[in-house]
């Protein structure tokens with residue numbers, strides 16, 4: 562099996578981490594992987610904010626999600642934003658296009674993290690506290706929060722998710 566497919570099949574959300582730090586080089590690899598995702602008109606609408614080994618800030622951010630029990634023990638959090646200066650009220654569908662591009666960027670990050678032996682979890686539940694996240698991260702109001710990604714070395718305590726068989730999801734093949 563080629564290495565991309567192997568990463569796709571073996572990656573799982575990781576919600577329990579060892580205290581080991583994530584290196585700056587590895588974080589840069591994740592961000593570069595995200596940056597090379599495809600995007601509508603190559604607009605690259607993603608922006609990133611990294612919180613690494615900053616226990617105080619990670620604790621504050623974790624208090625903004627129901628998942629605080631494990632998020633507070635994560636060595637690194639990466640917030641992903643959509644730069645709203647690329648939006649246009651006359652073309653609301655652009656939001657959909659940009660958010661799809663950001664989904665691709667996030668998936669690139671998750672797969673490269675897996676390849677590096679790192680675990681990640683895509684945290685969407687925190688979006689309800691977008692304003693507070695922006696404030697803690699000291700980023701502009703022009704940035705729409707899309708997700709926070711936890712990153713760290715897996716402690717091995719996670720349960721592996723399953724999938725429906727692909728045959729249940731193919732709705733037509735003509």
Ligand SMILES: Cc1cc2nc3c(=O)[nH]c(=O)nc-3n(C[C@H](O)[C@H](O)[C@H](O)COP(=O)(O)O)c2cc1C
Nearest residue numbers: 572573574575576628682683684685686687721722
């Ligand atoms: C848009 C999105 C939002 C998510 N939000 C959360 C979240 O807030 N908390 C969490 O624990 N997992 C979250 N996840 C992870 C999913 O629960 C997980 O991907 C799914 O259960 C499949 O498991 P797997 O990633 O291990 O294959 C999110 C995933 C996506 C794509």
